[in-house]
Amino acid sequence: MLSKYKPxxxxxxxxxxxxxxxxxxxxxxxxxxxxxxxMDNHKGGRMIPKKGKY
Incomplete structure (x- = not known):
């Protein structure tokens, strides 16, 4: 799985x-x-793009 999607x-x-x-x-x-x-900003470990304000 890792070799296919390469996160x-x-x-x-x-x-x-x-x-x-x-x-x-x-x-x-x-x-x-x-x-x-x-994502533009991973601050605070944000997990979902465009959700939450940090």
């Missing part, structure tokens, strides 16, 4: 506990591929 980096995101929105209590982790140039 430049990854965000690792975990939701652990009801107070962060976890509703099924098991190990819950997202590995999100990131690509150089997909």
């Amino acid at each position: 430049d980096a990854f965000n690792i995101r975990m939701n652990c506990g009801a107070d962060v929105g976890q509703s099924v209590f098991h190990f819950h982790c997202h590995l999100i591929p990131r690509y150089n140039g997909e």
